[in-house]
Every structure is written in structure tokens, then in C-alpha cells.
Amino acid sequence: MGGENSFKLHYEVYGEGEPLIMLHGNNEDLTIFYEAKEILQKYYKVYLIDTRGHGKSKVQVGDFHYLIMANDIYSFIKTFQIKDPILYGYSDGAIMALIVALDKKVSISKLILSGINLSTTDIKFFQRVKLELKSIFVRDKRVKSLTRLMIYEPNIDMKLLKKLFLPVYCTFGSRDIVKKSFIRRLRKNSNFKIDIIKGKNHSNYIVNNKYIAELILHYLQSEVKVS
Numbered sequence: 641m642g643g644e645n646s647f648k649l650h651y652e653v654y655g656e657g658e659p660l661i662m663l664h665g666n667n668e669d670l671t672i673f674y675e676a677k678e679i680l681q682k683y684y685k686v687y688l689i690d691t692r693g694h695g696k697s698k699v700q701v702g703d704f705h706y707l708i709m710a711n712d713i714y715s716f717i718k719t720f721q722i723k724d725p726i727l728y729g730y731s732d733g734a735i736m737a738l739i740v741a742l743d744k745k746v747s748i749s750k751l752i753l754s755g756i757n758l759s760t761t762d763i764k765f766f767q768r769v770k771l772e773l774k775s776i777f778v779r780d781k782r783v784k785s786l787t788r789l790m791i792y793e794p795n796i797d798m799k800l801l802k803k804l805f806l807p808v809y810c811t812f813g814s815r816d817i818v819k820k821s822f823i824r825r826l827r828k829n830s831n832f833k834i835d836i837i838k839g840k841n842h843s844n845y846i847v848n849n850k851y852i853a854e855l856i857l858h859y860l861q862s863e864v865k866v867s
């Protein structure tokens with residue numbers, strides 16, 4: 641599909657049923673979900689996407705911005721006429737997924753977010769220092785630009801979360817890079833269902849791991865039972 645600057649998003653589709661779109665994190669690609677899709681494709685039509693500048697979705701190196709990357713996902717949904725998808729995002733993918741849901745240009749049935757932050761200050765100090773150092777010393781222009789993205793964005797007002805009228809499920813590791821104080825504020829200022837995964841960090845229950853599929857299934861099946 642065509643997007644900003646006439647590039648094309650690479651994607652893969654597995655299974656049949658209700659559509660589930662999965663978005664990876666910064667400097668990763670769709671293959672991090674291969675373990676999870678082996679389970680999820682038995683129940684859903686799973687769309688795995690390489691986001692702008694990642695994997696096989698090539699784009700001329702320049703500045704990356706979450707709003708533009710989220711618009712790529714919006715365009716993908718519109719182009720392929722995907723009706724009321726479940727939208728899952730991990731880390732940077734969670735930020736894009738939330739922006740798509742907040743913009744309300746397309747209908748999202750459910751939103752599932754792992755390790756999200758709304759601003760750079762929601763990330764623990766030591767991790768921000770690591771990003772600053774990486775942005776200085778890394779030579780690869782694409783990686784440098786993607787690292788700077790995490791230093792300066794996102795900037796999402798938490799007050800906007802009250803305007804989301806759809807089921808939202810969030811997961812964080814108990815040893816996540818996201819501040820616990822942010823998670824407490826998120827509980828207080830949203831209607832999100834939030835789970836803290838004991839003993840896990842930001843990524844090790846998601847990347848190349850079936851556990852995230854089990855969490856997603858457990859949440860979605862409980863939603864079906866309630867409704």
C-alpha cells in the first residue's frame with residue numbers, strides 16, 4: 641500500500657476471523673510476533689506490520705514522528721477496508737495504536753497496549769540517559785533518528801484518555817522501563833484495565849514469546865463472556 645513519501649508498508653496476514661493488527665516496537669520488525677501469531681492465528685485474522693522505516697517497510701532516512709507513523713496505520717486500515725479491528729501495540733507500537741484510537745478516523749473495536757508511555761518523562765531516568773548516549777554515539781542514521789524519536793516524543797495529554805469509549809487493556813512488566821508513578825496515574829485517570837506482569841521487564845514477555853498471545857486471548861475471551 642502507498643503511504644507518506646510513496647513508500648509501502650510490508651505486512652503479513654495469518655488465520656481467519658475477527659481482524660487483529662499487531663504493531664512492534666522501536667528498531668524491531670514484525671518477526672518479534674512470530675511466536676505469538678502461532679497461537680493467535682487459530683482464533684483471529686492476524687495482521688503483522690513492519691512500521692515505517694522498520695523491517696521491509698523501507699523509507700528514506702529522515703525524522704520519524706509518531707503522528708506520521710500512526711497515520712500510516714490508519715491508511716493501512718482504510719486501504720484494506722479492515723472493519724473494526726482489534727489493535728495491539730507494543731512500546732512504540734502502543735503509542736501509534738493509541739494515537740489511531742484517539743484520532744477516531746477509523747473504528748477500533750478494542751485496544752490492547754503493552755509498555756506504553758505518554759511522554760518521555762514517563763520513562764525511568766536511567767533509560768532516558770541510555771537513549772541520549774545512544775543518539776550521540778550511534779552511526780547508523782536510521783537508528784539515530786529512531787532513537788531521537790523516543791527522546792523527544794510522544795506528547796499525549798492524559799486527559800484525552802477519558803474520551804476513549806472502547807475497551808482498553810494495558811500490560812506492563814513489574815520491572816518495566818516505564819515509571820510505576822506513571823502507571824498509578826494511568827489507573828487514576830483512565831478506564832483502562834491494567835495488568836502488571838510479575839517478574840517481567842519491558843520486553844521479555846512479548847518479543848519472540850508466546851506469553852503475550854496468552855494474555856491477549858485471556859483478555860479478549862473474558863470480554864466476550866462479559867458481553
